[in-house]
Amino acid sequence: MGDNMKMQDAEGSIHAEIHLEDCPYCGGPGLLEEENGWCWYVVCLDCGAQTAEMAYKTTEDRRAAARRAGELWNMRKVVNAAPGE
Numbered sequence: 001m002g003d004n005m006k007m008q009d010a011e012g013s014i015h016a017e018i019h020l021e022d023c024p025y026c027g028g029p030g031l032l033e034e035e036n037g038w039c040w041y042v043v044c045l046d047c048g049a050q051t052a053e054m055a056y057k058t059t060e061d062r063r064a065a066a067r068r069a070g071e072l073w074n075m076r077k078v079v080n081a082a083p084g085e
């Protein structure tokens with residue numbers, strides 16, 4: 001756990017290290033999504049609820065932003081609950 005991360009990490013590692021709780025609305029699975037290379041957010045695959053977008057500017061920032069999006073989700077700070085369609 002305390003090991004320093006290597007500088008270059010595989011694309012999948014960000015997803016692997018961030019644990020997402022179930023959706024606060026419907027209990028569905030949360031998915032960490034990246035938007036056009038500038039931000040991360042978490043969206044529910046079942047009801048479409050999602051967190052705010054966590055923007056980043058640099059590669060280092062990118063990982064931190066992904067983590068923040070995961071934290072928002074896990075704190076149930078979901079800003080947009082799409083109505084069921």
Ligand SMILES: [Zn+2]
Pocket residue numbers: 023024025026027028044045046047048049
């Ligand atoms: Zn949901």
